[in-house]
Amino acid sequence: MSTTDQATTTPQSGMKRPKRGVPEGLWVRCPGCQATIFRKEAEAKLGVCPECDYHFYVSARERIHQVLDDGTFEEWDAELTPTDPLNFEDKRPYRDRLIAEQERTGLRDAALVGEGMIRARRVAIAITDSAFIMGSMGSVVGEKLTRSIERATEHKLPLIIISASGGGARMHEGILSLMQMAKVSAALARYDQAGGLFISVLTNPTMGGVAASFAALGDLTFAEPRALIGFAGPRTIQATIRIELPKGFQTSEFLLEHGYIDRIVRRADLKSEIARSIDYCGK
Amino acid sequence: MRRELAELKKKIYSGLSPWETVQVARHPDRPMTSDYLALLFDEFVELFGDKFFGDDRAIRAGFAKIDQYKVLVVGHQKGKTLQERQACNFGCAHPEGYRKALGKMKLAAKYGLPIICFIDTPGAYPGVGAEERGQSQVIAQSMFEMARLKTPIICVVIGEGGSGGALAIGVGDKVAMLEHAYYSVISPEGCAGILWKSGQFAEQAAKALKCTSRDLSSLGVIDDVIEEPLGGAHRDHHQMGARMKMYLLKSLRELVGMPFEKLLENRYQKFRRMGQFLERPL
Ligand SMILES: [Zn+2]
Numbered sequence: 001m002s003t004t005d006q007a008t009t010t011p012q013s014g015m016k017r018p019k020r021g022v023p024e025g026l027w028v029r030c031p032g033c034q035a036t037i038f039r040k041e042a043e044a045k046l047g048v049c050p051e052c053d054y055h056f057y058v059s060a061r062e063r064i065h066q067v068l069d070d071g072t073f074e075e076w077d078a079e080l081t082p083t084d085p086l087n088f089e090d091k092r093p094y095r096d097r098l099i100a101e102q103e104r105t106g107l108r109d110a111a112l113v114g115e116g117m118i119r120a121r122r123v124a125i126a127i128t129d130s131a132f133i134m135g136s137m138g139s140v141v142g143e144k145l146t147r148s149i150e151r152a153t154e155h156k157l158p159l160i161i162i163s164a165s166g167g168g169a170r171m172h173e174g175i176l177s178l179m180q181m182a183k184v185s186a187a188l189a190r191y192d193q194a195g196g197l198f199i200s201v202l203t204n205p206t207m208g209g210v211a212a213s214f215a216a217l218g219d220l221t222f223a224e225p226r227a228l229i230g231f232a233g234p235r236t237i238q239a240t241i242r243i244e245l246p247k248g249f250q251t252s253e254f255l256l257e258h259g260y261i262d263r264i265v266r267r268a269d270l271k272s273e274i275a276r277s278i279d280y281c282g283k
Numbered sequence: 284m285r286r287e288l289a290e291l292k293k294k295i296y297s298g299l300s301p302w303e304t305v306q307v308a309r310h311p312d313r314p315m316t317s318d319y320l321a322l323l324f325d326e327f328v329e330l331f332g333d334k335f336f337g338d339d340r341a342i343r344a345g346f347a348k349i350d351q352y353k354v355l356v357v358g359h360q361k362g363k364t365l366q367e368r369q370a371c372n373f374g375c376a377h378p379e380g381y382r383k384a385l386g387k388m389k390l391a392a393k394y395g396l397p398i399i400c401f402i403d404t405p406g407a408y409p410g411v412g413a414e415e416r417g418q419s420q421v422i423a424q425s426m427f428e429m430a431r432l433k434t435p436i437i438c439v440v441i442g443e444g445g446s447g448g449a450l451a452i453g454v455g456d457k458v459a460m461l462e463h464a465y466y467s468v469i470s471p472e473g474c475a476g477i478l479w480k481s482g483q484f485a486e487q488a489a490k491a492l493k494c495t496s497r498d499l500s501s502l503g504v505i506d507d508v509i510e511e512p513l514g515g516a517h518r519d520h521h522q523m524g525a526r527m528k529m530y531l532l533k534s535l536r537e538l539v540g541m542p543f544e545k546l547l548e549n550r551y552q553k554f555r556r557m558g559q560f561l562e563r564p565l
Binding site: 078079080081082083085086088089090091138139140142143146169170171173174175176177178179180181182183185186187188189190192193208209211212213214215216217229230231232233236237240241243245246249250258259260 | 419467473487492493504564
């Protein structure tokens with residue numbers, strides 16, 4: 001369920017993971033087209049390559065600016081903090097890893113949740129950030145999402161979840177991470193029963209236990225172009241079946257072709273596309 | 284002499300390391316879904332196919348009778364002979380398997396049949412076809428629907444509880460594990476490959492993942508542990524079957540007849556409570 005293994009095999013994540021937005025420096029090389037581009041220019045385009053439309057990583061905080069109306073975001077459950085329920089230790093203890101990730105990203109864990117306005121429509125919004133342990137879902141991410149879904153149910157708000165979780169369910173919290181998949185899905189089932197509108201936005205990368213839980217359960221599913229989205233990591237698949245993977249395998253375009261995505265939405269259009277869908281479906 | 288041997292065996296099996304537990308859980312002679320079907324149930328009427336793509340032999344489903352109860356059984360099947368194992372993909376189900384399971388479970392709920400799920404899989408199948416046919420989608424959909432199916436659901440991990448492929452038929456009112464089964468977010472080998480950069484560290488990973496029945500019990504993830512016969516379930520299918528039957532009947536008596544509202548609320552709250560975190564002001 002944890003599929004962090006694609007990190008070394010895909011061009012999208014071949015670049016060093018930046019702290020936030022487009023990599024530091026005046027000029028950056030685009031992983032999509034290899035062109036050297038002016039950083040300011042990519043940033044002005046919401047973190048998209050002006051040459052080839054490659055969508056760079058953007059942090060959860062940056063997403064808020066891109067999607068919500070200015071100054072409308074109110075964060076929920078910021079006090080939720082991860083712990084180390086298994087005393088997990090691989091090459092380094094999980095608790096040390098958590099502290100390092102928190103310092104590096106300025107986040108307590110991989111999800112930012114709250115409410116805000118999208119073109120004057122009130123929504124509940126949750127965003128996972130792939131910079132924090134590959135955006136993987138442990139207890140905190142699961143709890144934040146579940147509380148957001150429950151509030152959205154109670155207050156009859158449309159729900160937007162933007163996923164960037166290459167790590168799937170977080171191994172370091174073991175079975176508790178796996179169970180978050182069931183917990184969040186159960187909350188979504190109730191939200192659905194209550195008639196709520198859930199728009200799931202898949203971004204690069206969304207894999208494993210996140211792809212196979214809430215991210216797959218949208219009433220509407222959008223994906224940014226050329227994002228890596230799938231259940232099993234490409235390396236796991238290759239190790240199992242020992243054949244060359246088809247070109248474009250597990251990209252947004254591949255998923256659209258196979259019928260799992262409603263629309264591929266460029267980052268610049270995301271806000272207006274969400275607003276329009278709420279107008280069609282929202283109450 | 285025999286008693287001493289039994290005592291020794293008891294001591295060994297009560298002190299299995301996590302990695303040894305994983306080996307016992309994978310033992311080829313361990314009773315499988317098909318064994319429990321033969322041992323516990325008076326009848327099994329298999330229902331095939333997902334009415335969309337095909338019939339996946341890695342998951343079996345059908346009507347069954349246990350004492351006075353008519354139920355639906357769903358279970359992973361790993362296969363006994365090499366031929367059967369290959370036909371079952373060693374218990375790794377494709378999307379059509381999960382789609383079949385969910386389809387039959389919805390049928391059961393419609394007609395008020397309780398559902399019994401036997402979980403025994405290394406994981407959902409990782410492959411090109413599986414991705415093309417929506418592995419993520421069906422696993423998510425299955426948890427989502429199981430959370431609200433209006434009928435009692437009893438899930439037992441009988442061998443391997445491999446990640447999302449296990450959880451996809453693991454959302455129930457009662458979730459139990461056999462004593463020497465394991466249930467994990469990822470296989471020890473997979474975890475070792477990612478975090479230790481080598482499958483050689485599977486033993487360490489098995490320990491770190493806290494995936495035994497005792498661990499899951501203390502983490503509040505499972506409701507019950509079903510004790511295995513001395514030396515493991517593979518040593519005595521009949522005794523294991525008898526214990527399983529006792530557990531299932533006890534659970535059925537408890538759940539059948541409970542108002543759906545209460546049943547579903549309890550099911551929701553059970554999963555709702557899972558997870559550990561702190562609430563610390565900024
Ligand atoms: Zn480019």
